[in-house]
Amino acid sequence: MANESNELKIGFIGAGKVALALGSSLRNIGYTISSISSRSYQSALSVASQISGCTAVKTADEVVHDCNLVFITTPDAAIGRVCESVSWRPGQMAAHTSGADSRSVLDSASSQGALTGVFHPLATVSPNGGALEPFCGITITIEAEPPLLETLEGLARSLGADTLRLHEENRSLYHASAVFVSNYVMALADIATGLWQEMGFEKQQAEKALLPLLKGSVHNLDTVGLPACLTGPVSRGDTGTIKKHLGSLEKLDDSLSITYRALGLHTINIARRKGSITPKQAEDITSILNTWERSYD
Numbered sequence: 001m002a003n004e005s006n007e008l009k010i011g012f013i014g015a016g017k018v019a020l021a022l023g024s025s026l027r028n029i030g031y032t033i034s035s036i037s038s039r040s041y042q043s044a045l046s047v048a049s050q051i052s053g054c055t056a057v058k059t060a061d062e063v064v065h066d067c068n069l070v071f072i073t074t075p076d077a078a079i080g081r082v083c084e085s086v087s088w089r090p091g092q093m094a095a096h097t098s099g100a101d102s103r104s105v106l107d108s109a110s111s112q113g114a115l116t117g118v119f120h121p122l123a124t125v126s127p128n129g130g131a132l133e134p135f136c137g138i139t140i141t142i143e144a145e146p147p148l149l150e151t152l153e154g155l156a157r158s159l160g161a162d163t164l165r166l167h168e169e170n171r172s173l174y175h176a177s178a179v180f181v182s183n184y185v186m187a188l189a190d191i192a193t194g195l196w197q198e199m200g201f202e203k204q205q206a207e208k209a210l211l212p213l214l215k216g217s218v219h220n221l222d223t224v225g226l227p228a229c230l231t232g233p234v235s236r237g238d239t240g241t242i243k244k245h246l247g248s249l250e251k252l253d254d255s256l257s258i259t260y261r262a263l264g265l266h267t268i269n270i271a272r273r274k275g276s277i278t279p280k281q282a283e284d285i286t287s288i289l290n291t292w293e294r295s296y297d
């Protein structure tokens with residue numbers, strides 16, 4: 001264990017999923033998690049009881065007074081307000097764990113001489129703490145000023161995570177990328193299961209049937225990678241099938257067709273990179289996807 005683990009006294013403001021997972025994981029590898037506060041004392045007590053040596057305190061100020069590294073793990077919208085509500089010391093370290101916000105939401109701490117940073121685990125942290133080592137193998141992106149930068153990188157590496165430094169100007173693109181692979185995959189799954197309900201199946205039947213397909217796609221992405229892992233009608237240049245899909249979707253809801261078209265147009269780029277369709281086929285599919293007709297079938 002790095003000597004630094006002995007010098008750090010870590011605290012949390014906001015006793016939720018991330019505080020529990022991060023606090024208990026850091027504790028398990030030898031770091032001192034000294035205190036935690038939350039909006040409700042009950043939440044602080046609950047998380048503290050699951051982290052050895054951690055004390056639940058009533059106010060955020062008590063955490064800041066007690067610790068030299070404080071993670072603000074409230075919902076994103078509360079981070080700035082919480083940071084402004086407490087008194088920071090020069091040299092103290094403050095970090096939040098949001099992927100959407102840069103470290104500028106902690107400006108009230110820097111103006112009092114504290115070092116500020118962002119420590120974002122690029123993962124879904126589950127309500128019950130989830131996996132035994134939830135940060136092992138994931139990427140934690142860090143935006144911070146030295147020497148907090150090195151301290152946060154050290155913490156991330158001790159947790160078995162990879163680290164990436166993120167510049168403030170890339171924050172929105174970075175977070176949008178996470179929304180695409182996480183939230184919007186859920187939106188696509190919802191669209192797909194909805195089509196099964198249109199066919200008269202139960203939602204559970206749809207999920208059971210489609211999940212292996214989704215898992216197979218993720219496996220192929222992981223093992224084969226883009227663009228080679230692309231399959232399907234766009235990849236094959238199958239314009240007849242694409243027209244049939246559009247015809248059926250438009251009978252249900254124009255928004256389904258709009259989504260299909262937008263994703264199809266991007267998929268053409270992948271198929272071209274894969275080399276599975278010719279420039280002429282790409283042009284034909286582009287024209288079908290950009291043309292709004294109602295007589296495909």
Ligand SMILES: NC(=O)c1ccc[n+]([C@@H]2O[C@H](COP(=O)([O-])OP(=O)(O)OC[C@H]3O[C@@H](n4cnc5c(N)ncnc54)[C@H](OP(=O)(O)O)[C@@H]3O)[C@@H](O)[C@H]2O)c1
Pocket residue numbers: 013014015016017018019037038039040041043044072073074075076078082097098099120121122123124125126
């Ligand atoms: N969950 C994830 O998968 C994940 C992954 C990466 C990053 N993050 C980020 O990590 C941060 C925390 O997320 P989370 O999922 O742990 O959230 P969460 O489970 O909803 O927990 C947030 C906690 O903050 C407390 N809180 C709310 N307002 C507060 C305030 N004004 N002062 C003090 N405490 C307050 C809540 O309090 P009470 O219970 O006391 O009412 C709640 O327990 C967010 O910035 C989020 O974007 C989350």
